[in-house]
Amino acid sequence: MPNALITGITGQDGLYLAELLLSKGYRVYGLVRGQNNPKRELVEQLVPEVTILTGDLTDLSSLLRAFATAQPDEVYNLGAISFVAYSWENAALTTDVTAKGVLNILEAIRLYAGDSIDKIRFYQASSSEMFGKVQEVPQRESTLLWPRSPYGVAKAYGHYMTINYRESYGLHASSGILFNHESPRRGYEFVTRKITNAVARISLGLQDSVALGNVDAQRDWGFAGDYVDAMWRMLQQPEGDNYVVATGETHSIREFLDLAFACVGIDDWAPYVTEDPRFMRPAEVDFLVGDSTKAHEKLGWKPTVSLPQLVAMMVENDLAIQKPQAGLGS
Ligand code: NAP
Numbered sequence: 001m002p003n004a005l006i007t008g009i010t011g012q013d014g015l016y017l018a019e020l021l022l023s024k025g026y027r028v029y030g031l032v033r034g035q036n037n038p039k040r041e042l043v044e045q046l047v048p049e050v051t052i053l054t055g056d057l058t059d060l061s062s063l064l065r066a067f068a069t070a071q072p073d074e075v076y077n078l079g080a081i082s083f084v085a086y087s088w089e090n091a092a093l094t095t096d097v098t099a100k101g102v103l104n105i106l107e108a109i110r111l112y113a114g115d116s117i118d119k120i121r122f123y124q125a126s127s128s129e130m131f132g133k134v135q136e137v138p139q140r141e142s143t144l145l146w147p148r149s150p151y152g153v154a155k156a157y158g159h160y161m162t163i164n165y166r167e168s169y170g171l172h173a174s175s176g177i178l179f180n181h182e183s184p185r186r187g188y189e190f191v192t193r194k195i196t197n198a199v200a201r202i203s204l205g206l207q208d209s210v211a212l213g214n215v216d217a218q219r220d221w222g223f224a225g226d227y228v229d230a231m232w233r234m235l236q237q238p239e240g241d242n243y244v245v246a247t248g249e250t251h252s253i254r255e256f257l258d259l260a261f262a263c264v265g266i267d268d269w270a271p272y273v274t275e276d277p278r279f280m281r282p283a284e285v286d287f288l289v290g291d292s293t294k295a296h297e298k299l300g301w302k303p304t305v306s307l308p309q310l311v312a313m314m315v316e317n318d319l320a321i322q323k324p325q326a327g328l329g330s
């Protein structure tokens, strides 16, 4: 039974990955930060078999203690400050967690494993945000990075540091350059969940409208459950590498709105959506679309959920959550 350590276990991907690894017979350890983390309960409810360890990516000694307990064969570094808009307001903190946190965990591996470093496999949660002002369409592993946010810059640091530890110490280290992936577990701050939650509430008479920023931005959206499978596949390869994971389709926020409102029988969403400059970003990533040919060919990975299916899944979930608020059964 292999041991896996997941940072970011309380997040969207951490929960899906824990479920996947448990189903494959892994013993799973999850790092949870803070003295009274409200999301700890979610982990305990959804994946009670996971052993929770206390630690923080900014605290190297806490990572070393986690390694001593978990004795991991595979380490998945999903922990990050992941909300792009927030990264401008807290650029130094984002750098400490999302960039330097990667160095801390790589150093923890080196200190823990010593001469047996080749026995550990490492996954770094890199991001399409690193492509930022895109230099090539579609974006692939070799595309020049041009990050547009403190978050994107921090992820670029983590990406290159992962490659550096692979090249310097022979660590089996993979960088998954994942494009946007969503699910009913997506945080409410991200545009997809903000929209599906608002659509559910508007259709139930609980809310009049939703305020958004740039609805012309285009993203390559997939389903998070598919994307954690790609992470696992990367660590089963003979060597660490970099992989783009994406659907290969791009859609605007407007198209996402079309699909989400259609789920509740609303064809014209204009009366329900307002533009609010508070949600505009200092520098926008206008367009992303990924080429995951390498992941298809080497990992045998393919997305299984289409955008309309994903949107329907998210709207249905938010309707079930919101119905009791409207005095209806779920
Ligand atoms: P998420 O839901 O925001 O989860 C982020 C996780 O990081 C949470 O568990 C959070 O813990 C943890 N974390 C934050 N600060 C930490 C710290 N100082 N020490 C340890 N853990 C910390 O993100 P996600 O969507 O699951 O994404 C997982 C990873 O993939 C992230 O690294 C993200 O940047 C990256 N990524 C995501 C996407 C996407 O579209 N979802 C695409 C590409 C890359 P708390 O619950 O305590 O805050």
Ligand code: F7E
Residues within 6 Å of the ligand: 082, 083, 084, 085, 126, 127, 128, 129, 178, 179, 180, 181, 189, 190, 191, 192, 194, 211, 212, 213, 214, 215, 217, 218, 219, 253, 279, 280, 281, 284, 285
């Ligand atoms: O924004 C626009 C916004 O916050 C998507 C993270 O998981 O994926 C995610 O980052 C787009 C942007 O995701 C609102 O300007 C318009 O163009 O849902 P988002 P993101 O910034 O793409 C990448 C791959 C990651 O790695 C990140 O961790 O939607 N947008 N109006 C809005 N966005 C938000 N959040 N809220 C709005 O009201």
